[in-house]
Amino acid sequence: MSQKKTKDRNSENNYRRSPALVLVLVILIAAAFFMMSDAPFIKSARDSLMQKLGYEAIDQESGSENSGEDGSDETGGGKTAEWDVNADLDPSSLPEFNGQNYVKVNGGIPAFPNEVCERAGLIKDGDSWKTKGNLMGTVDSHKLTPYEYYGELDDRGRCTVAYGLLGEETMPAEGQDRGDISSVHPSGWAKAQNWERCHLIAWALSAENANPSNLVTGTHYLNYDGMRPLEEEVEHYIWNTGNHVLYYVKPWFMGNELVARGVQMIAWSVEDKGDGISFNVYCFNVTPGAEIDYKTGIVTTEEQAAQDARTYVINTRSGVFHYPTCDGVKEMSEHNKKTVTATRSELTSQGYTPCGACEP
Numbered sequence: 001m002s003q004k005k006t007k008d009r010n011s012e013n014n015y016r017r018s019p020a021l022v023l024v025l026v027i028l029i030a031a032a033f034f035m036m037s038d039a040p041f042i043k044s045a046r047d048s049l050m051q052k053l054g055y056e057a058i059d060q061e062s063g064s065e066n067s068g069e070d071g072s073d074e075t076g077g078g079k080t081a082e083w084d085v086n087a088d089l090d091p092s093s094l095p096e097f098n099g100q101n102y103v104k105v106n107g108g109i110p111a112f113p114n115e116v117c118e119r120a121g122l123i124k125d126g127d128s129w130k131t132k133g134n135l136m137g138t139v140d141s142h143k144l145t146p147y148e149y150y151g152e153l154d155d156r157g158r159c160t161v162a163y164g165l166l167g168e169e170t171m172p173a174e175g176q177d178r179g180d181i182s183s184v185h186p187s188g189w190a191k192a193q194n195w196e197r198c199h200l201i202a203w204a205l206s207a208e209n210a211n212p213s214n215l216v217t218g219t220h221y222l223n224y225d226g227m228r229p230l231e232e233e234v235e236h237y238i239w240n241t242g243n244h245v246l247y248y249v250k251p252w253f254m255g256n257e258l259v260a261r262g263v264q265m266i267a268w269s270v271e272d273k274g275d276g277i278s279f280n281v282y283c284f285n286v287t288p289g290a291e292i293d294y295k296t297g298i299v300t301t302e303e304q305a306a307q308d309a310r311t312y313v314i315n316t317r318s319g320v321f322h323y324p325t326c327d328g329v330k331e332m333s334e335h336n337k338k339t340v341t342a343t344r345s346e347l348t349s350q351g352y353t354p355c356g357a358c359e360p
């Protein structure tokens, strides 16, 4: 206790001894207030001062300088590294589903085409982004432009891309009801296959209803296990902070297929530079255990496959049944070979066992 008092007295003495120090402190505090305040009259004064000091000119120069770089340094602070779609996902060899809801792309680090950021009112500042007229790397919420963009369908009627700067401004108003989207039949939509109309940008983030450029043919698994937890993360973040999130969603199709193999989702919270939201992932458009024909949208579940009658070859001596194309059939003696048309479950219920090689 007595020690603290002594300390206080000392510091008081210090102030009394050096009024110059007090003056410097007051100026520093005033300057900090001037730079950081959100009061409109202070902000406009600050912006005009910054413009006089030539900050805007510097911004634009550094922006064009950087656009020429190929962004090879994409790690660490480079959360908004140059977009190089070929380095991210290869449409001819998309990630294989291995039981996980999604996999990281680009190490999970968001990367956006410049246009996505520029439309939001952001300008390039080194390897980061800022709003016009602001100090290095700072973002002024009020200078951002919330927006949504939905790419046109391609010549096969497939969704291409959806992106925007999401915030409370783009979200449905309180009490707003979801609209009917059943009129939209996205590419690859086949009846009675349990397909869902899957929003690229979720309704809760965009208030978009029957927009054909925002709906793809997706599985319940893609919708609820893949995309939804990420969408909710963004939704809750925006409600809790009032901040904005750059958001980019792209369905990935293989060749001319009509059903997307997966959906890439990239999100990055702008005001806090990714502290709140930062991901770059590929979600699988699959149903675990089912086989999907991505050209036609026909889904075959394991149970259905077992119920389909087809041609099998039984080895009557061993009791093993094969697909006719199996090597085991070629090696089988004609004497033991029996070709049948049956369902898989009929054969197993008669005591036959499936071949371990061709796995009928």
Ligand SMILES: [Zn+2]
Pocket (backbone or CB within 6 Å): 321, 322, 323, 326, 327, 328, 329, 355, 356, 357, 358, 359
């Ligand atoms: Zn076999």
